Amino acid sequence: MSSYDVIIIGSGPGGYVCAIRCAQLGLKTAIVEGRETLGGTCLNVGCIPSKALLHSSHMLHEAEHNFAKMGLKGKTPSVDWKEMLAYKDDVIATNTKGVEFLMKKNKIDWIKGWASIPAAGQVKVGDDIHEAKNIVIASGSEVSTLPGVEIDEKIVVSSTGALELGKIPNKMVVIGAGVIGLELGSVYKRLGAEVKVIEFLDAITPGMDAEVAKTFQRTLKKQGLEFQLGAAVQSVEVKNNKAKVTYKLRKDDSEHVEDADVVLVATGRKPFTDGLGLAELGVELEPRGQIKTDAHWATSVKGIYAIGDAITGPMLAHKAEDEGMGVAEVLAGQKGHVNYKVIPGVIYTHPEVANVGATEEQLKEDGHSYKVGKFSFMGNGRAKANFAGDGFVKILADKDTDRILGAHIIGPMAGDLIHEICVAMEFGAAAEDLARTCHAHPTYSEAVREAALACGDGAIHS
CATH class of the missing domain: 3.30.390.30 (FAD/NAD-linked reductase, C-terminal dimerisation domain)
Structure with a gap:
């Protein structure tokens, strides 16, 4: 049985940053990750790969619309989708290997597998139990879908499936006008797809400054994205490798149907805590499933802490990173702090x-x-x-x-x-x-x- 000062569950930005800071502060540290690569959702199927596709598709847009204005003449580049995906995969590999190098550099043990917490001070991975003075849950989040919408990651996809489609669709329907839906919708619009965004609320990007949101929507419409706001999706039916999206307009309850080759479900994310055994431990949860913590990221069970998407607050990688550093400093006897009023x-x-x-x-x-x-x-x-x-x-x-x-x-x-x-x-x-x-x-x-x-x-x- 191995023993540590701290074991972090999850190797996303919150988890791996927490591990590095713990090691820097002299704590014997281990990190548990069940994926084949470190980095969590962000590096493997989130922030990093999506930025690779945003960059490559933006370069295409520049070639199609602005190169000639600058005196750059020639044939417009064509899209080799397999090569673009390979570039995206190379970006992922470079980043995840970088995190693995940082673990070795800082002498942090990677315990490979999925974790549960049988008791305070114990982390079980496979058949092995590891002891820790403190445990930090940095297990991240998973896709949240809608009733009547089943994700198959082929025709009806989450952000994960949208990053590895077999081909560029002729038409994509995006459910949800938040960050993920608009970023990936922009990617496929630039690559030639017809993109329609369906949003339940009457404005895009909920919570954003209203003036900015209006300007943003107007700009995206100029780029070719279509919007249907104030619409509640009822169901998505898949037949013969096509999808039918049925939705009702909230203003008059009228029903409409939209055909699509691919439907991207971008209706948000929820904490991923399955299999940890939190209920048996008595760890208190918030009404929406987040782990309840105090001002120092401590849960209701002594010695167990939580950060990132697993707790309340914006689901942002950099928020998780700040919390990871903060809780590491608390565990080392320092005054960890995050200013939640200044998180971009x-x-x-x-x-x-x-x-x-x-x-x-x-x-x-x-x-x-x-x-x-x-x-x-x-x-x-x-x-x-x-x-x-x-x-x-x-x-x-x-x-x-x-x-x-x-x-x-x-x-x-x-x-x-x-x-x-x-x-x-x-x-x-x-x-x-x-x-x-x-x-x-x-x-x-x-x-x-x-x-x-x-x-x-x-x-x-x-």
Whole structure:
């Protein structure tokens, strides 16, 4: 029987980052993973492979629409789908092998197999029981589907199946207008598929700043995506390798049918805790199935902690990473902390969409006095030169103190630009602090400075 200071269950971004930080802090550490490769959903069938396909399909889009404008003449590239999938698989392999190298470098034992927790302080994998002073559950999440919709990963697919389709469909129906549905819908639209997105709510990307969401939908429609909002999917029937999606419009209860070669179910994810034995242990759960934790990620059972998608909060890899580092520091006797008010969100379409902090809707609901600074990328020289002028930067600041409360960006490199504002918010900066910081020219980041200037006396280039 092996014994450790800490055993982490799950090797996704939360789990492997937690393991590395534990090892760095001098704790004898092991990680349990049943997949053949480390990295969890994110590296194997999520964030990383989807970004590979987003990148390659965006390059195709640039070749088809913008190369000739720049004097790049020649035959438009054709799509070799098998080669594109092979490129995606190479990206996965490079990243997962990298995590395996980090485990060895930090002397972290990989216990291969699926874990259960027969008792506090014990982790069972196969027939072996391993002892640990502390256990961290980082088991991640799984696809959540709808009643009447059965996923077969061939015709009716989750994000996993959408990353390895046998061929590019002529028509794809996407159920759900959230991050996953819009990213993968964009991929297949660029590759030539007809894509229709069906969403239950009356707006895409629930929870996003409403102005950004409207601009985002308008931009995606210009790119060819179709939308049916306010529609409740009733069923998906598969026959002769085709699918029929039946849905009802909420406004009048009328029923409609949409034919498709592939249906992507992108209705969210739920915590994956099956087989851990949490009920038998007495680990308390939240009403929606997340593991209940305190401010230090401790569960109701002493010595058992949980992080990432398995607990409440946004299901984001970087949120899990921060929690992994935080709980490792707690276990090492330090003061682990995560600032949940400064966790960015990004959608990796083109243009990208990024946000941090409060939306205008939240500030209005809270009765918070605020001011808005906006700047369009059409006023940014670099963006115009790169055919990337769609979108804007929007900064929300306290009306009296000028302290930044939130920011929302739709435009080029939004997922990178948002972090300047994250750092500012971590230090309690005012919009004026950003506005008075010199930004290199010509860069996309100048749009952030201009938005900050717009919170004061006004932007320069608008």
